[in-house]
Amino acid sequence: MKFKKLILTSLLLFFAGIIAHAQTLQVAVAANLQSVIKVLEADFKKKTGIEIQPIIGSSGNLVNQIKNGAPFDVFLSADISFPEALYKAGFSMDEPVVYTWGNLIVCSEQKIDLKNWPNLLQKGKVKKIAIANPAIAPYGKAAEEALIKTGIMNSVKPKLVYGESIAQVNTYISTGVVTVGFTSQSFIKDADPNTKLYWAPVDASLYTAIQQGMVILKHGKENNFDQAQKFYKYILSPSAKAIFTEYGYHVQ
Amino acid sequence: MDWSPIWLTLRLAAITTAILLVIGLPVAYWLSKGRSIFKIVIEAIITMPLVLPPSVLGFYLLIAFSPQHGLGLWLQQHFNIQFVFSFQGLVLASVIYSMPFMIGPIKSALQQLPISLSQASYTLGKTELQTFIKVLLPNMRASLLTAIVLTFAHTLGEFGVVLMIGGNIPNVTRVASIAIYDSVENMDYATANSYSLLLFAITFVIVIAVFVFNKRAAKSPLE
Numbered sequence: 001m002k003f004k005k006l007i008l009t010s011l012l013l014f015f016a017g018i019i020a021h022a023q024t025l026q027v028a029v030a031a032n033l034q035s036v037i038k039v040l041e042a043d044f045k046k047k048t049g050i051e052i053q054p055i056i057g058s059s060g061n062l063v064n065q066i067k068n069g070a071p072f073d074v075f076l077s078a079d080i081s082f083p084e085a086l087y088k089a090g091f092s093m094d095e096p097v098v099y100t101w102g103n104l105i106v107c108s109e110q111k112i113d114l115k116n117w118p119n120l121l122q123k124g125k126v127k128k129i130a131i132a133n134p135a136i137a138p139y140g141k142a143a144e145e146a147l148i149k150t151g152i153m154n155s156v157k158p159k160l161v162y163g164e165s166i167a168q169v170n171t172y173i174s175t176g177v178v179t180v181g182f183t184s185q186s187f188i189k190d191a192d193p194n195t196k197l198y199w200a201p202v203d204a205s206l207y208t209a210i211q212q213g214m215v216i217l218k219h220g221k222e223n224n225f226d227q228a229q230k231f232y233k234y235i236l237s238p239s240a241k242a243i244f245t246e247y248g249y250h251v252q
Numbered sequence: 253m254d255w256s257p258i259w260l261t262l263r264l265a266a267i268t269t270a271i272l273l274v275i276g277l278p279v280a281y282w283l284s285k286g287r288s289i290f291k292i293v294i295e296a297i298i299t300m301p302l303v304l305p306p307s308v309l310g311f312y313l314l315i316a317f318s319p320q321h322g323l324g325l326w327l328q329q330h331f332n333i334q335f336v337f338s339f340q341g342l343v344l345a346s347v348i349y350s351m352p353f354m355i356g357p358i359k360s361a362l363q364q365l366p367i368s369l370s371q372a373s374y375t376l377g378k379t380e381l382q383t384f385i386k387v388l389l390p391n392m393r394a395s396l397l398t399a400i401v402l403t404f405a406h407t408l409g410e411f412g413v414v415l416m417i418g419g420n421i422p423n424v425t426r427v428a429s430i431a432i433y434d435s436v437e438n439m440d441y442a443t444a445n446s447y448s449l450l451l452f453a454i455t456f457v458i459v460i461a462v463f464v465f466n467k468r469a470a471k472s473p474l475e
Binding site: 058060061063064067109110127128130133135136160161162163164171172175176177178 | 314315317318319320321324334336337415419420421433434436437438439
């Protein structure tokens with residue numbers, strides 16, 4: 001008798017789980033958004049009552065998962081080429097739309113003046129420099145471009161350390177294991193208030209603009225279209241734009 | 253194909269195994285003799301990496317070796333050694349991570365040897381060290397080999413710790429497991445496949461070798 005009850009309860013819980021799962025929107029989120037997504041998530045829930053489940057990773061990593069059947073509904077990328085590739089491969093019905101432009105900064109936990117960073121990075125007191133893996137993380141690619149354009153790539157190459165996403169670069173910066181790191185400006189807003197960070201923007205002429213693109217994925221279209229569409233519209237709405245601006249992105 | 257991750261991995265595994273052999277023999281001998289609370293605690297700590305998630309180890313090593321404070325700062329100032337993002341750091345992490353694979357088999361082999369062996373040796377006037385090297389070790393060759401091979405193989409497979417403290421630097425910390433992860437993320441499945449096949453083959457040969465050797469050694473009258 002007891003056993004029957006147990007089975008019944010677990011079955012109930014199982015189905016409840018499925019239903020609960022159907023109600024939350026699975027959003028694949030580029031790692032540079034890891035802080036701002038929490039604010040967007042709360043604001044979106046307040047406005048629509050819909051809960052989202054962010055899955056955070058480097059854009060390349062997420063694309064790989066999506067191509068291999070991950071059940072994500074919407075994808076917020078750190079660039080435009082990854083969502084474009086998904087669209088071309090048929091994992092999304094519509095072309096991606098740019099929802100924000102990212103800013104690259106150079107950042108340190110140590111009290112150093114980063115204004116003239118191309119000069120500073122070559123000095124002996126800068127031991128290690130973190131950038132995100134350029135092949136899978138758009139901010140890493142932008143950092144690599146900036147290092148090449150300033151002509152210091154060859155001299156700083158031995159100091160480079162590669163994070164698997166911008167989030168790992170942020171960890172390396174805030175734990176102080178690297179002297180400086182290249183990251184997204186949104187990191188400053190979210191960093192632990194106890195760690196004082198020193199930073200300087202990387203001049204926008206040194207890297208290709210980081211256009212962050214969004215698509216509704218095939219899985220979202222087939223399973224969660226209504227909610228996915230609401231979220232899509234919300235991300236392009238003035239209230240989401242205000243939040244992006246506050247976190248150091250620029251929007252048009 | 254870029255062979256550097258493979259060489260790096262083999263070098264890491266060989267160095268780790270050599271270090272662990274030197275540390276492992278005396279520690280296993282000490283653990284095999286008698287019991288005390290202290291010994292149990294030490295043995296537990298040595299065995300823990302078997303079950304502890306590698307990320308726990310990676311996290312603490314990252315914090316401990318940050319050149320900004322504490323131990324990491326001290327090492328940096330006095331010896332100019334940086335353990336994060338360096339090959340030495342990976343060696344240190346692997347030594348901790350693979351320790352149970354070296355010490356476990358040696359310790360249990362020592363405990364299973366008949367006590368009369370060492371007693372006979374002492375009666376004939378040999379010291380403890382002589383007995384250990386000339387009598388005990390030759391009688392547990394199979395277990396010793398198992399320990400060495402398992403330690404080597406386990407270090408080949410290290411991933412989580414390296415991901416956290418390695419920094420994916422070519423020729424320094426980009427070991428084969430990381431190179432595989434990296435090429436999968438890159439959707440470069442061909443490269444991922446060549447590295448994976450190679451690791452698969454190496455591991456297969458190693459494990460087969462252990463089985464074959466153990467089976468032959470089992471025929472020895474002392475087993």
